[in-house]
Amino acid sequence: SGTRTRWFDEARFGMFIHFGPYAVYQGQYGTCREVEWIKRQCNIPWSDYEAKAATFNPSSFNANAIVQMAKQAGQKYIVITSKHHDGFAMWPTRVNRWNLRDHSGFSRDLLRELKDAATANGIKLGFYYSIWDWHDPDFVANFPAYVTKMKAQLQELVTNYDPALLWFDGEWAETNPTNPWSEQNGEDLERFVRAISPQVVTNNRIGKRRLVDGDYGTPEQALAGSPPSAQLQETCMTINNTWGYAAWDTNFKSPTQLVRDLAHLASNGANLLLNIGPMPTGAVSAGQSAALNGVGTWMATNGAA
Numbered sequence: 001s002g003t004r005t006r007w008f009d010e011a012r013f014g015m016f017i018h019f020g021p022y023a024v025y026q027g028q029y030g031t032c033r034e035v036e037w038i039k040r041q042c043n044i045p046w047s048d049y050e051a052k053a054a055t056f057n058p059s060s061f062n063a064n065a066i067v068q069m070a071k072q073a074g075q076k077y078i079v080i081t082s083k084h085h086d087g088f089a090m091w092p093t094r095v096n097r098w099n100l101r102d103h104s105g106f107s108r109d110l111l112r113e114l115k116d117a118a119t120a121n122g123i124k125l126g127f128y129y130s131i132w133d134w135h136d137p138d139f140v141a142n143f144p145a146y147v148t149k150m151k152a153q154l155q156e157l158v159t160n161y162d163p164a165l166l167w168f169d170g171e172w173a174e175t176n177p178t179n180p181w182s183e184q185n186g187e188d189l190e191r192f193v194r195a196i197s198p199q200v201v202t203n204n205r206i207g208k209r210r211l212v213d214g215d216y217g218t219p220e221q222a223l224a225g226s227p228p229s230a231q232l233q234e235t236c237m238t239i240n241n242t243w244g245y246a247a248w249d250t251n252f253k254s255p256t257q258l259v260r261d262l263a264h265l266a267s268n269g270a271n272l273l274l275n276i277g278p279m280p281t282g283a284v285s286a287g288q289s290a291a292l293n294g295v296g297t298w299m300a301t302n303g304a305a
């Protein structure tokens with residue numbers, strides 16, 4: 001691995017943040033329980049989802065508190081959802097109005113705030129970006145037109161926020177008639193983002209998860225086995241059972257378990273990207289902050305950070 005990935009290879013531990021308008025449902029629509037997939041899995045009409053998103057008001061989002069929480073736990077980087085499968089942009093994109101500023105009227109730019117707080121604290125910031133997009137009809141009707149808009153959004157993100165990392169997802173999306181994302185799409189997108197920022201690290205879901213796609217592999221919720229892969233690796237994991245916020249999900253892993261997972265991954269040369277899903281207000285739940293706090297306490301006591 002070259003100089004681009006050096007910080008990533010040394011980081012070992014990062015914070016994933018799943019945050020979007022789905023948080024407003026708090027994991028439930030009628031009797032249907034789902035979280036960041038709630039629109040699709042619970043068959044919510046777009047009219048309902050859009051009306052709910054318009055009420056999204058994360059006024060208690062505190063970038064500095066989140067960065068301190070990460071730092072305290074020993075995390076070296078943060079990856080936040082800039083756009084999940086619902087297509088909702090968490091920054092004021094000029095590409096469409098399906099974004100936090102134009103749709104909900106919340107005037108703060110949370111990605112900017114997080115970038116500034118992270119930079120001030122020596123923490124790297126990356127963005128999750130879903131290739132799959134349920135909201136834009138062109139994803140199914142005119143995929144090349146969709147890709148043009150996706151590139152325009154990524155140009156905004158990379159140019160305006162200078163992320164250290166891009167975490168792609170949804171390259172596996174099923175649509176009509178087949179998954180449209182090809183190896184060529186991935187190679188083209190990788191060239192595109194690297195032309196803007198040669199330093200940006202990307203996961204292999206930018207393409208089709210071949211060894212040549214992006215900078216590192218992403219075995220989800222799994223503990224990387226030994227021997228270590230030929231590729232850099234990062235496993236992402238939830239603290240409880242869900243990525244986005246669900247009021248009913250209180251099945252938190254213990255700090256002991258989390259430290260054990262982190263140590264196991266580190267011993268195989270893999271990173272752990274441990275997720276939090278803030279509440280619709282933007283505040284982090286007591287259960288998740290306690291788990292991170294416990295990890296940090298263990299690190300401080302045992303000198304592993």
Ligand code: JFZ
Pocket residue numbers: 036037169220236243
């Ligand atoms: C995706 C998303 O659908 C999910 O909502 C969450 O954001 C997660 C981090 O990523 O889900 C996946 C992606 C890849 C696999 C499984 C679920 N996988 O490779 O097995």
